[in-house]
Amino acid sequence: GAVVxxxxxxxxxxxxxxxxxxxxxxxxxxxxxxWYRQFPKKSLMLMATSNEGSKATYEQGVEKDxxxxxxxxxxxxxxxxxxxxxxxxxxxxxSARLRLAGxxxxxxxxxxxxxxxxx
Amino acid sequence: GEDVEQSLFLSVRxxxxxxxxxxxxxxxxxxxxxxxxxxxxxLQLLTYIFSNMDMKxxxxxxxxxxxxxxHLSLRIADTQTGDSAIYFCAEIVxxxxxxxxxxxxxxxxxxx
Numbered sequence: 001g002a003v004v005x006x007x008x009x010x011x012x013x014x015x016x017x018x019x020x021x022x023x024x025x026x027x028x029x030x031x032x033x034x035w036y037r038q039f040p041k042k043s044l045m046l047m048a049t050s051n052e053g054s055k056a057t058y059e060q061g062v063e064k065d066x067x068x069x070x071x072x073x074x075x076x077x078x079x080x081x082x083x084x085x086x087x088x089x090x091x092x093x094x095s096a097r098l099r100l101a102g103x104x105x106x107x108x109x110x111x112x113x114x115x116x117x118x119x
Numbered sequence: 120g121e122d123v124e125q126s127l128f129l130s131v132r133x134x135x136x137x138x139x140x141x142x143x144x145x146x147x148x149x150x151x152x153x154x155x156x157x158x159x160x161x162l163q164l165l166t167y168i169f170s171n172m173d174m175k176x177x178x179x180x181x182x183x184x185x186x187x188x189x190h191l192s193l194r195i196a197d198t199q200t201g202d203s204a205i206y207f208c209a210e211i212v213x214x215x216x217x218x219x220x221x222x223x224x225x226x227x228x229x230x231x
Contacts, residue, residue, distance in 0.1 A: 034219075044207070
């Protein structure tokens with residue numbers, strides 16, 4: 001099946017530093033990847049849609065200068081949390097949309113998530 | 120607006136069937152999904168149903184869709200302890216946006 005990886009799986013950083021999270025589709029090319037944020041015991045909130053070779057589309061209320069998204073290739077999207085603060089602590093999950101003949105093209109496959117703790 | 124609701128918690132005995140319910144408000148949903156999330160992990164796609172279908176069965180999983188009532192359910196037959204997890208329903212409201220709207224999640228606990 002389609003595999004999506006994230007790195008790192010867990011990161012602890014000091015307030016004011018920047019953190020980069022990578023999302024990779026391992027066995028397929030993904031023209032579109034999505035970044036979600038999940039608070040404890042809560043549902044997933046879509047942050048932005050990342051399209052290869054173009055600017056990301058951010059959801060309302062998400063600061064694009066705070067959460068920088070780069071989708072440089074068909075298998076890699078990165079989310080950089082700039083000048084992180086304790087309120088940015090959360091579980092960040094990416095997904096990649098698989099488009100193959102014979103496969104339900106709306107399917108998103110999710111990474112294992114990255115837990116960010118900002119001290 | 121888009122709103123997807125689920126009951127927060129379900130507890131079942133091992134071997135029994137589990138039924139997880141989901142209601143949504145947007146009648147233009149095209150695809151509806153069920154995802155499973157184990158503690159500290161990402162989401163695993165379990166199954167999906169197209170909005171013009173009423174039912175879909177996949178091994179132990181049965182999805183029922185009542186489009187008139189905007190109600191979606193996931194039945195897990197012969198529930199096992201390994202099924203303990205959080206289950207999210209999600210919908211896509213427009214073919215072109217690919218934007219998934221997630222439900223609030225149902226925590227399923229299976230006891231021996």
